[in-house]
Amino acid sequence: MSSTSSPSSFSDTSSRVLVVGGGYVGLYVALNLQKKVAAHGGVVTLVDPRPYMTYQPLLPEVASGALEARHVVVSHRRHLPQTEVITGTVTAIDHDRRLATIQAADGTSLELGYQDVVVAAGAVTRTFPIPGLAEHGIGLKTVEEALTLRNKVLERIEHASLLPIGSPARARALTIVGVGGGFAGIEAITELEDMARQAVAANPRVDAEELRFVLVEAMGRVMPEVTAEQAQWVVEHLRSRGIEVLLDTSLAAAVDGVLELVNMPDRSPARTVEADTLLWTAGVQAAPAARHFGFPLDPRGRITADATLRILDAQDRPIAGAWVAGDIAAVPDLTGGGVGGYCVPNAQHAVRQAKHLAANLWAARSGNGRLAEYKHHNLGAVAGFGKHKGVGKILGLKLKGAPAWLIHRGYHGAAMPTWERKIRVLTDWTLSAVLGRDTTETSDVATPYRAFQSVAASPPSASVAGR
Template sequence: MALKLSEKPRVLIVGGGYVGLIVAQQLQKKVKATGGVVTLVDPLPYMTYQPFLPEVVGGHIEARHAVVPHRRHLKDTEVITGKVTSVDHEAKTAVVGLDEGESVEIPYQDIVMAAGATTRTFPIEGLAENGIGLKTIEEALGLRNHILERLETASALTDEAAKRRALTFTVVGGGFAGIECIAEMEDIIRASVSQNPRLSQSDVRIVLVEAMGRIMPEVSEDQAVGVVEHLRARGIEVLLNTSLSSAVDGELTLISMADKSEVDKFGTDTLVWTAGVAANAVARSSSFPVDERGRITGSATLQILNEEGDVVEGAWTAGDISAIPDLTGAGPGGFCVPNAQHASRQAKVLAKNLFAVRYGTGEVAEYKHESLGAVAGLGLYKGVGNPMGVKLKGCLAWAAHRGYHGMAIPTIERKARVVGGWVNELVFGRDVTPLRDLENPTKAFFEAAGGGKKKAKK
């Protein structure tokens, strides 16, 4: 049976992350009132609040609370859980792959390309098999459990090499995500080790690998140097100007960026890759032109541009998948950097402009936003940042990080769940329980039901 679709004129939103969720929220009722429909397509049934992923790893936020479910919060939107595989703007149709392998062609009047970015990797042998990214809630939850499980398992290992490998944790990439991640990892590792009498803190090795000579380009040089000192004081090995050249079987080879000589070689069961993002490949599967970095080129009004630089009718884009001019002049290469600040603000301008153009209700506005600065959490009561240009570190920065993101996660319901979790943690302390067999939840039943045993002979 074919997927039941609305026959009304459609605003099709490709991707339900920051941009997609906000555009749908802003347009769903207005478009419905004009006799149209807003349709949102995303392979995930929720928007992921990515700035909270490191806090999910650290165990301060329950994984489900860091996502915003589409159906609950987009009641007037036609939600389709599927993946857009191609867009033909001349025919004004998009093909959507559904979960069970079927696909459906969806017609539209206006399209919003908002599929964000995916983790960018390099062809390093063994990376795909042994690494994990930090872009999805599943990765954050999986990483947290994996770390806690490795610690528990290591505490019972007698083979010294296997134990060392289980207790070695590596993050590649010293951007915001990587630094927040390794800081949260260190925090939860130390907390877990302190509860396990068979482990000592000196058994643990935590390594950060960064190819550039500095970390965190979003903060000033002196703040970045301060963060390196802070991480080293916590026992984290910070290796700058160093890159990963091989990860076969979890055996890492690190080389110097200067002369490609070997810096270190060691085994690890935990390899986190946070070394950058790239525009989602669906951009290239669409009929819209992309730039050399695979981004859809947009105007400051968030309209997609054709090869001649003219506006394409009925086509819009914003967020990490797009190259939007930064009218403040601050963006590298003249474009907005891929971050949530731009994505969420662009989404609001896009929704207004789209409605104004389609229904002739007003002029289109140009997107221009001065950065509010950045704040990073580095584990409980620790942080760094420059919100509104004010340099902060330690507890103040951490409070600013929590205050900002606690307010910024969409919907009151999700804000309440996140803040409620933080209060619980302050009262009862950090929860370091490793959940077992998450990837094999049928194991207990299989064993109980005698699965795998030979049938008794009659």
């Protein structure tokens, strides 16, 4: 089915702002524009296959059961009441005709006209053609992945507890390997380690000493966002918790959970680790959807922009009515601090660029004033490594241990969009502090029909059924 349509309540499509993606950038662009655009008879339309924005920095805490999964997402419909929300994927943009094609999960397709388009489709996990990775690995970009990771680790502990002590299968079930020593990877493996130790403490059939955590990093150091000295402290901290840290090491194959590790850069064989859980957090790449939007891309697949956040054409001239920001965009970093001259992909830039873009888009529409250039000095970064542990560098101040962990919580509590979500997250943290993490395994959410099907497949006898 294909149609050009607009709901009656949003009738003026000629002044529509179409926002492609409802993550950090999409949510904040819509929040900043919805009232103004509506007041002038137009509409902001936000399209995303997920009906919520995901607060990704808190995914490691979902993976460890410190936070309830639904509490780290922000519902588009609830918090964008003056925005037309469409749950679907933008599959093509014809900017010359100001027309976008949208597809819902069930295949229903829709064409929408617009005046301005804001491309905010973010990034996906960066992967490489490694045999077995797609089948055996799991990323950490979505709340579903975080929840699955949590359940998998807990389910494997239960499974291992029934296997003979010392058997290879038991060792493998209790081995968790993380590939990628950036912020997300280290936060995730440390949070999982905290959770797994708590789960094992409640299970007399498994000894904490049997748990094995391995962090694999292709570079010679971890966490490029902090100083070399702090990165070294992080490695020592992980090792003090029994996490093996393999630097200058990469994953060559993961077929059936047999992980072939190689030394970098020569890729000579290093060692083999068998693990049932393989977490992959080796960076991000611009959303592949960018290729279908018809705008020029840089060699890394990002949509090229100028500092006013307008998309550039092949001659580096801004395209009227076309805007981009966040992880999918190559935005020049005017502070001179970015990688290769461009802003790095992080939430700090995404939120600020979104607000900046909204102001520029409105200025361009209303003809009021010049478009301002985006310039933001990095404030630093702070990471949580499980209860009372962390590291950070904020405004030049180096932190580690409990102070870093506290600032991490304070920062993310404050940065979580909307009061409704802040309250849920703060309540979860308070409950976890008082009651401990929730280590209840709920793997069956992945097979919700199993319980019913098992009884429906073998119905009760006629006499019982006839009662």
